[in-house]
Amino acid sequence: MSRILIIGASWVGDAVLSQPLLAALKRRDPGCDIDVLAPPWTRGVLTRMPEVTRILDNPFGHGQLQLLSRRALGRQLRQAGYRQAIVLPNSLKSALIPWFARIPLRTGYVGEMRHFLLNDARVLDRTALPLMVERFAALALEKSERLQQPVPAPRLEANLAQQAATLRRLNLSLAQPVAVLCPGAEFGAAKRWPVRHFAAAAQQLMAQGFQIWLLGSKKDQPIAAQIALAVTGPVHNLCGATDLAEAVDLLAAAQRVISNDSGLMHVAAALDRPMVAVFGSSSPEFTPPLSDQAQVVRLGLPCSPCFKRECPLGHLKCLEDLTPDRVMARWNPALPR
Numbered sequence: 001m002s003r004i005l006i007i008g009a010s011w012v013g014d015a016v017l018s019q020p021l022l023a024a025l026k027r028r029d030p031g032c033d034i035d036v037l038a039p040p041w042t043r044g045v046l047t048r049m050p051e052v053t054r055i056l057d058n059p060f061g062h063g064q065l066q067l068l069s070r071r072a073l074g075r076q077l078r079q080a081g082y083r084q085a086i087v088l089p090n091s092l093k094s095a096l097i098p099w100f101a102r103i104p105l106r107t108g109y110v111g112e113m114r115h116f117l118l119n120d121a122r123v124l125d126r127t128a129l130p131l132m133v134e135r136f137a138a139l140a141l142e143k144s145e146r147l148q149q150p151v152p153a154p155r156l157e158a159n160l161a162q163q164a165a166t167l168r169r170l171n172l173s174l175a176q177p178v179a180v181l182c183p184g185a186e187f188g189a190a191k192r193w194p195v196r197h198f199a200a201a202a203q204q205l206m207a208q209g210f211q212i213w214l215l216g217s218k219k220d221q222p223i224a225a226q227i228a229l230a231v232t233g234p235v236h237n238l239c240g241a242t243d244l245a246e247a248v249d250l251l252a253a254a255q256r257v258i259s260n261d262s263g264l265m266h267v268a269a270a271l272d273r274p275m276v277a278v279f280g281s282s283s284p285e286f287t288p289p290l291s292d293q294a295q296v297v298r299l300g301l302p303c304s305p306c307f308k309r310e311c312p313l314g315h316l317k318c319l320e321d322l323t324p325d326r327v328m329a330r331w332n333p334a335l336p337r
Contacts, residue, residue, distance in 0.1 A: 012263025044244020074100020188309025
């Protein structure tokens, strides 16, 4: 039985976008074992990918070289007998562990002076592979092969038994249809739709008979609390109340999702939930939500996308002027689109 080691992505959304790569590896070699070495905060989505055999927590933080510790981990992994490592991040540091582990085939894109660490180094053609999901999936192929496009969309599988347990723990019910709002965005404020807009959308959804769940990390609790205060009626602020795997399971129960460009946006898309994704400072041309049920709404102002954490002009018009009615119109044909 062959074994493959994936050096996983550092962001939750990127981890979701790596699933088609894992599925392609399984199609080529159904009996292979796929282990993923990834940051602990991405574990929750990896546990919902049936292609993954084992998840190994990557103990190294962003920017930390820790050469001796990486060498020790690489030597520890030698005994696993991996035939191939596929390195998703573009940093030199991420390619060190497979090299120390003496994995025979080490695949990844050329970047950050790491060519000597990869013996299957690929030169990225950004024009031929404009989407991140395509760039990941192409690494499952031989260097001479051409990627068939479009790539299958990422897919996650919710654990329904765990979903039921989480519903009981949080005293939630599915007797009423669920609308999930994801108000956070780890990258920065320039990707976050304003609190008052989320609150207005929540109010409209409640009027249509939906219960409102606010989902996100502990860092999103203050924003979610502001949204809940601005809404007349009960709102379930679940930010920080779940781990990522539980959040995946809860999102699977949603009939409506409104999300910023964030990791949970990609989770909702991979669960094929009806969703409107709000884009401000970022662009859907590189990492869009990949689902027929996902719709993107953005203003396309001359100053966007700027890809900044904070609005460099100080007005954040790309999100401030994106009204709740424009978002809700994606579901209500009676409203102007």
